[in-house]
Amino acid sequence: MPAYAELQAPIYAYIAKLKVKSGDWVEGKYYLDLAISKLSLVKSDELYIDSLESISGIYLVRGNYAETIVYVQKMADYAHDSKNKRGEIVALNRLALIYIQLDLFQLAVEPLQMALTLARETKNYDGEFLATLYLICVHINLPEVGPQETFELTIVAENIPSRLNNNNGYLTRFKGIVQQQLGNFSAAEKWLKLALNKAESDHDIRLLQAVSKNLAELYVVTNKPLLALDYAIMSLRYNNKMPHSNNSAAIQYLLSNIYQLMGDDKNSLKYLRAYANFQHLANETNTISLVTTMDKRIENIKSQHEYAELNNSFLINKVMVEENKNKQQQSIFILIALGLVFCFFIIVFFVHHRMLKAQVVTSMKDGLTGVFCRSYLKSYLPAVQSRFERETDPELSLGALIIDCDDFKFINDTFGHAGGDKALKAIVNTITTQIREHDLLIRWGGDEFVLICESVSHSQMRELAKRIIRSISDLLIEYDQATLSVTISAGYALHDKNEKFNFDELIKTADGFLLTTKRSGKNNYLGSKNNGLSATDFSKIFSKGIV
Known part of the structure; x- marks a missing residue:
């Protein structure tokens, strides 16, 4: 076999990743298929791990979590068999990122703690930085974790000597969110604006979308609806450029809130309706919580219209029609949500079973020879x-x-x-x-x-x-x-x-x-x-x- 043969899979996977990030899925899919077909030629542990990392990352960017889990599991199994600690750290971080994108933040804690332990033992600073970064994201979204504890974790992250920790826009964004949770709104605005500048200079669409949404939320809290509207629309525009639109519902719901704050009930209902339509069409993993929240928003807008236009029977009837439509959709959403929850628990059981099986097999192997x-x-x-x-x-x-x-x-x-x-x-x-x-x-x-x-x-x-x-x-x-x-x-x-x-x-x-x-x-x-x-x-x- 020629020496360059085992380089084909990692090179094709890297090209595919660049194509997908630029929005060219057709070309990206072509190189992705080539990379997968050449995996068997890779003999180097590091090159094989790199290939699987790129492939799983592509599926994650596309929102294809089932395929992401398949290749993360391949990476975990191979890293374990070859005793490749870097591969184990990458697999654990990638698994945690899947949970984070599915809004299953509590499940992400254990793999991140394991990744941190391995990374610190092996002085893998890149792996340690990513694990810490993801853990900050988890803490931000867990109500039982206070903002002061999360703030201290950001200090830990910025002191990790990783090549990824060079003016990292995601860490800067998290600093802004934590400052907002602490009530330091001016500091929060400063950090979020820095993150936005970094995202613009790096042409990072994902970060641009996230920071724009965070700024819109900040300006809603500080009662600056016009600025909030500008950044929310900007966030929605960036979201539409991404390979998948998992955040679309949340942004449309934010826009509905902003228009309600501005007293524009027509546009508030428009984006609430768009939010409901997206929930009907998309397989969002957080359907149950969003349906509950949407129900509260509909009732709130309904009561406002009844109070403001009590003598206008036409508008009252219009609101009642909207409510009936949304109630019908809620039944559909709940059925979809139950199906998604069932599928998710099957996937979690499968992953847990594989991890348990690997632990049992490891306990039966000789530590010296590996047999x-x-x-x-x-x-x-x-x-x-x-x-x-x-x-x-x-x-x-x-x-x-x-x-x-x-x-x-x-x-x-x-x-x-x-x-x-x-x-x-x-x-x-x-x-x-x-x-x-x-x-x-x-x-x-x-x-x-x-x-x-x-x-x-x-x-x-x-x-x-x-x-x-x-x-x-x-x-x-x-x-x-x-x-x-x-x-x-x-x-x-x-x-x-x-x-x-x-x-x-x-x-x-x-x-x-x-x-x-x-x-x-x-x-x-x-x-x-x-x-x-x-x-x-x-x-x-x-x-x-x-x-």
Whole structure:
């Protein structure tokens, strides 16, 4: 494979991200599909993580949360398997950002805390800054968190030595929102105006939309409706340029409030109606809360019209018609909301199940070599037995190969435990290059390993043992300005197809052949066709050369 082949996926993904951010979804989709098709060519951990980060980011920008979660989960699984801490931090931050965009702020807290812990342990300042930035956003939107605590978190964020923390417009925006929550309106206006200038210089449509809305809300609170109207309209205009319009309903509702503040009930009802229509057409995740709020706004406007135009029957009837229409729409909204909540809980359950499964699997893996521990057999063997009993080919059976490092005590005594650990890692890495994808390698204890091979023939088992012995004996391990050479001895056995499943007897037979191999001079292997032979037969078999 050419060296540049693994660069294709990350490059195509990056181009796709630029195209989508510029609003060219058709071109972006073309490069996105190319990036996904080239993922299998990427061998570098960092490049693979970069590719998945860009791909999930594209789907997030598009508002496609289901696909975003799929690629975030891929990133999390790959980072865990490859022990790539940066990948784990990116995946946790991206998962939290999904929750934030879905307005599920409480759910974002746990992954952000995990990301912060990992980032600080590994001194990943970019990951730490993003996690802190997202946590500020979460605190702003959680009523149980006070603005003073959020303000202190902004101080922490601005002191993180990240390349992303260079006049960051999002952090500046959050400072303005926190100052408004603290009641410092002049300071809030200053920070939000700085964030707006930064967004304009960076041509950041997402930030322009958000800051414009924040300024409009600030001017509503400070009773400056004309300024509030200008920024709300500006926010809606920027929102229409974005790949998805999840914030449209909130901006239209804000405009309705502003026009009501100005005494313009006609335009207030117009934007309230637009807000209701958007809620009907869009699959907003916060439908329930918005429906409740909308109901209150309709009743408020209705009472104002009845009071102001009590003698005008035409206008009273018009308001009643609007109310009836909105009540009909509320029923539809509630049904949509219930469906969305149900779908969301299915997604949360799926993600939680995958994370729990990954934690269980991790607890069963050997911390040094990365292969499964002996305890894993308890959950693994029932499935092995089921497949063994269903196997119909008389030439294929269940095989076990026991591997033991020759003179491992000498290696530990000569090079120390660190040298012994490096030798064990090298042995495991070499063995994994020789076995099939579905073969299972287990650390049995100390320097002894067991390889379980399903649906394998006697000749395949013999060739596998031969390849492993040869590859280990050719191995040279560089350690502390010295070169280690290691050898292994092995014994294998195949389960008798005519006998009842007995894994312990299979291991016992293979272990007997391993002992015979050790006594005969090491760096060799010995095995039988099935496990029906007793220990007294080993010397006869060895003398006949069944190896």
